[in-house]
Amino acid sequence: MKCVQSTILESLRKVKYYCTQRSRGSVKGNDGKSDSGGNYVRASQYYAPTLRQAPAEAEIPSHKLLVRGGFIRPLTAGVFTFLPLGLRVLRRVENIVREEMNAAGAIEVFMPVLQPRELWERSGRWDTFQPLPLRTEDRTGRWFCLGPTHEEVITDLVAGEITSYRQLPRTLYQIQTKFRDEMRPRGGLMRVKEFSMKDAYSFDIDQAGLDRSYEAMYEAYVRIFERLGLPVVIVEAEAGSMGGHDTREFMVLSENGEDTIFMCDSCDYAANAECAAARPPQPTQSRDKHGEPVLVDTPGATTIQAVCEQLDTEPQQLVKTLLLRADERFVAALVRGDRELNEVKLQRVVGTPNLRMATAEEILALTGAPVGYSGPVGLPEAVEIIADHEIAAMNDFVVGANQNDAHLVGVDAEVDFRVDRYTDLRRAVAGDECPQCSEGYLTAHRSIEMAHIFKLGTKYSEDLDAVFTDKDGQEKPMIMGCYGVGVSRAVAAIVEQHHDDDGIIWPLNVAPFDVVILLLDTESTQLFATAQDLATELEQSGFEVMLDDRDERPGVKFKDADLIGYPLSIVIGRRTADSGEVEVRRRRDRAEKIVALKEAGAAVEQLASGA
RNA sequence: CGGGGCGUAGCGCAGUUUGGUUAGCGCGUCGGCUUUGGGAGCCGAAGGUCGCCGGUUCGAAUCCGGCCGCCCCGACCA
Structure with missing residues (x-):
């Protein structure tokens, strides 16, 4: 069953991933669709409020631009609403994560946010998990926490159903809202109290199995971040309140990150500053006594x-x-x-x-x-x-x-x-000799933690009785691993990596729309019809299209398109209409070409390959 | 939780030091005319319990006390 499923998914993934750039999972909904047959969205009917000025409290680019561009709105400290554009980006990120998880053989589930206190007391984390989970009480006085993570729930679930080595290994995952009572939310989506996370959990019969499951997730993560347009550095890390060993963090280098990592300037050594090793110095030449202290x-x-x-x-x-x-x-x-x-x-x-x-x-x-x-x-x-x-x-x-x-x-x-x-007891510092090679020195880099993977071992399976009967008839605890990706944080990180003074520059894989049609003259019914036809044509060839048919001046549309960051745009105005031509532009490098209307689709395809 | 800053119209701000008529400015919004390839111009209009509560005073956005909220810097994490 699992075999068949993963094979099919794998081949689907290959088709989607390798054959065409734009066939990411569609995010079509019933949001502001045109009423004229196509599935494209009309800006005049949509909900995408842009702001001329950044909110005073925003400091980092992703926060400013996501708010200004109409992707998110703050509700209270560390809590945001995703507006339609933001939701589209979030869905695309989720879909990439989902596709790679499925391709790696993981199986999706959806666990509760509300988790009973007793479960957390069995793992001993009710009072020790940091930051302390948000808690709530029902009318009978029974306590719950809003799930900050799901080791307890998943282990309890599996404990009830998996009893034999024949049912292992399994890796389960979900994409779900997590709650953490952060002492200090900051940086827009960078660090919040409520966020979307993909969390996966592997269950194996032995250490070698865990190593394989871990490796599969590791490689899936490498592909995920490649597809998201996020260059990652994979570093050695500490386990924190999750427990476990062999933990790795996937970091994106960014001035606005909250972590510091050390990298060797000569070899591939990289580690979180919290755990970077320090190379022992040459032993002292002599141990001669200098006399009494x-x-x-x-x-x-x-x-x-x-x-x-x-x-x-x-x-x-x-x-x-x-x-x-x-x-x-x-x-x-x-x-x-x-x-x-x-x-x-x-x-x-x-x-x-x-x-x-x-x-x-x-x-x-x-x-x-x-x-x-x-x-x-x-x-x-x-x-x-x-x-x-x-x-x-x-x-x-x-x-x-x-x-x-x-x-x-x-x-x-x-x-x-x-x-x-x-x-080795001291904190490493920039300039230290590399602990791995003999030539290099450590350099410090600010970075954003995008993902963290752990080999948990048997802590949770022992606490929560997730045992199975092995081939030899012995009852043993399952060997676990857990693997998390910050999905909403990835949205922020992508903006940190891909923007300029004018706005966001979405990679095609995660853009809310692939292409925007800027209809500069909305008075002309003929141009309007032309724009609609083009939108429909592009939709049919697989692009997600926004038609900016708002009654706004051209300058406003250009500015908004730059701010929102559509990878591609097509300009339809009188200037080009008279000659039967349109202008096709690429946001990333401002490449543009003027082509005959009927060539527009092909020109979009062509520029898309470099977006 | 410690340190710092802020709270005045939907957004961005001035006014608070030194209390005093109808609390201003830019953007946005609404109506009108003109405009129409990089955030238009003119005319007109709406929109504010000055975060909340209390105090001082003839009089408080302004002074005092308490509370709430937001942001930034530090100890944790996707």
Whole structure:
């Protein structure tokens, strides 16, 4: 069944995808259709309000242009209505995602927004998922959340129906509205409280199966973003509150993104700044003893900067000692004075998610000194000392003395204090040597997170009893993966990537319409008939057509067409009508040609191939 | 949640510092005439509880207090 289905879909996809540029899923609805037989839309009957000025609150291009162009309207902070044009774009993005999901063998479902509290308590995420889900209560006092994601629901669903290895693997997906109580929505569609997301979940019998399912999604994503006109960089990432490992993010480089990624300027290494690895430095040449550490007074010097000023030294000559509570025990994390601790890296090393900075009271109890004077020398045995690799390359440095208003100078690791282990603990910074190749250096780039894929393992299947009986008769938890694409965010990202001073430049694959006919003179019944005939002809050859028949001056129509960003336009006015010719234009590069009316269709086809 | 800014007509803004007649300007909207290949011109008109509540005052858009909303910068995520 599944086999037949995916084969048919695959061949359909190939026909659609490879044969013609414009046969994306049609988004024809009953919106403002012409009443004269064709399916084209008449601007005079449509709902596409454009704004001459951008709303004051918009700052980034996609926000300004999507509002000005009549694609979206704000309702309240982080919540938008999609107007007809915006909905058309959204549908086209969804359809591309849907086609690639189907082609990859995933099966579409549609899960509820409303999710009962009990389900979330079984996975332990009712109180821990970040950001906290929006919650609501029914009249009997029963609690629900508005789904921020669907691991619980899908796992519960599958647990009830899949019981045998014979029914696996399966990958299910949906395209649905998600709700997240973002602390700060921003940038128009970039970050909102209510958004459209494609989420897919794979269920496999073993790790190798998961690897295959994951790979299939990975490749589908590569095709999706190619078709959306979004060049992506795929980076190593952290799992966050989703859990899991081997996670990858699909990022679009953009000044207006909220994330920073590091890329090697020499090889293909790329990672989210949150988890980018730091290359261990060359080990120190000598471990010669510099003599006993010397206790020096540093009154009031609780910051790296203050210590450096008082001792006339550099942050690179200091070692920061950070005390953290991990479950019931304490660890000391050591990084060079000018570095920052990456808590996620430490968390991975320590092996517990329950990691937090020690409180002032805890520090006083452990070290006998207030915050700001902690050091590794003389720490209790029970405190594990974990040092960043760079510490191994340092000699003769400064640390806190575990005494109020005092530091130790002339300290050496392993001579003056023990190090339980060395590992990568610091945040990477631009300019670091690449951790993968030996030549390159890391460069920082702002970017937009478009998608995130995870290998979840058995967390949810164990919590929610999604087990199956394997070939050997053993009951085992299913091995899961999950895969998300920000659909409405993709709309914003596409605009960020494809616009100029005049407006949006939609790639043909996602444009609300392929071509607009600008009828400049609406008085002439003859020209109007010509425009209608042309619109019908183009519709019939597969284009989505907007006929701008509004009673507006030519300048208004040109400006709106540029702003809305139709990939192609045809100008019908007196100038060309007298000669029996029309003008065909391409938005992207302003290419244009004047052709005989009956050649217009062919000219559109031709320019479309370069849009 | 912390920091900063803003709230005056459908949209963009001035006026608030220093309280004082009928609260202005541009765009848009409506009517009329002229115009018609890159956001037209002229004439006329409509449209505002100045975010909300309370206070000070003879008098509040303006001063004071509280609340609400929106945007931007930081800790999270598609």
